[in-house]
């Protein structure tokens with residue numbers, strides 16, 4: 001492998017880092033666990049604080065001035081998310097607690113109303129437990145069959161086998177846009193086309209892709225797309241489901257409570273139109289505003305330059321790992337995201353991570369909530385190094401040198 | 412199999428940095444005999460850890476026999492601490508041990524807070540539960 005070519009400084013990472021209070025306050029920290037959660041730029045923290053300081057009231061309920069301000073802020077956040085995803089209409093955005101809740105919403109609402117015994121759902125070996133377990137629960141309840149797209153040796157999906165799995169009973173393909181465990185990016189456009197030709201719907205888990213890829217739901221032509229705010233520089237406790245308007249309109253509510261009803265009486269209740277039908281109870285308002293600020297912040301960056309920068313970091317990292325004895329990169333699919341999983345001949349990943357932590361280098365070890373994948377790869381787990389916009393070549397070099405030391409003495 | 416709590420306390424107490432403490436744990440781990448493969452099965456596995464951890468416990472003459480193993484060397488070092496605290500002791504003794512306090516004294520409290528990853532808390536809870544159950548099962552001796 002030839003060394004990666006350093007980019008011209010089109011992307012000013014020093015200026016970017018300065019916008020992250022936690023990184024400024026902890027300059028020695030090397031944070032390479034961004035797939036678990038990213039840090040938050042000042043713009044996000046300010047937006048949440050400003051909401052509480054200027055607009056705090058309950059949304060959609062009261063007629064007073066402050067309630068209008070809160071409702072405006074909340075609905076503007078919805079519009080921002082719709083714009084960021086290039087959704088057709090802001091009413092296609094349902095706020096959720098995150099990816100996990102959004103997938104459960106689709107399973108419980110669309111799945112329970114549309115799927116019947118004998119129907120089939122196709123998942124892939126790359127999926128996070130959040131995109132497996134809700135379907136297993138639904139399958140057990142409804143007598144559905146789950147089928148799984150297998151991996152090629154490099155960690156890409158076996159598309160020939162995928163096409164064979166597609167059949168007349170296939171009703172849904174649920175697939176990640178970027179594997180949180182080994183970085184593979186499945187060929188979404190192609191898979192979505194295939195699924196649609198068989199009359200199946202497609203749910204895209206964009207939890208990992210949001211921070212790295214430009215996501216355009218119209219261009220992708222998916223049916224559902226879900227993500228979490230906290231993995232894309234936004235707050236915890238907020239995320240969203242995007243669903244095509246005609247699908248949402250036909251979906252029944254899944255949680256009952258305030259906000260989601262049009263009229264309640266003890267003889268019967270009528271429900272609001274989407275998206276409110278799916279947002280029972282007081283929503284996380286400040287968090288929604290924070291999420292919109294995160295997407296505005298990210299959207300203002302030069303995204304192609306950022307993607308090239310992240311890919312340069314990944315290539316530098318993989319090049320360095322290849323030079324270390326006893327280290328194997330798990331997942332080498334072409335076009336993978338800025339996330340590298342490593343396995344060691346001599347050392348347990350947990351021990352390696354423990355020593356990296358002693359040098360304030362944060363990585364993740366384990367099965368990454370993808371136990372079926374790890375079993376297939378016959379690994380007890382890996383050490384995962386996940387990069388994002390604010391990481392630097394210096395940090396990658398610090399990791400590589402700490403790793404070299406650690407492996408030498410753990411032998 | 413005995414582990415010298417005083418020596419462990421002294422050694423770990425002298426290790427100043429987190430890295431030095433981790434290195435010592437790896438060294439201490441060498442004292443831990445490996446479990447037979449037969450005992451490293453699912454029935455003995457402590458779940459929810461990022462490394463494999465196995466445990467078996469039984470009582471001989473009202474004293475706990477504890478056997479532990481892991482595929483991580485740092486965790487094996489921690490398991491030596493668990494043995495030093497609980498192995499060969501009576502149920503009453505076990506329930507009086509302040510394990511968290513000892514770890515804090517050793518500068519290793521962080522291992523208990525991040526214990527979903529290393530399984531330490533799950534193991535200590537199981538030992539304590541076993542001790543409580545052992546006391547409850549023992550026929551009360553009235554004169």
Ligand SMILES: Cc1ncc(COP(=O)(O)O)c(C=O)c1O
Nearest residue numbers: 098099100128130180207208228
């Ligand atoms: C690919 C993928 N899907 C789903 C999730 C679940 O996200 P959350 O825990 O924010 O709901 C994650 C988080 O790790 C993920 O990486």
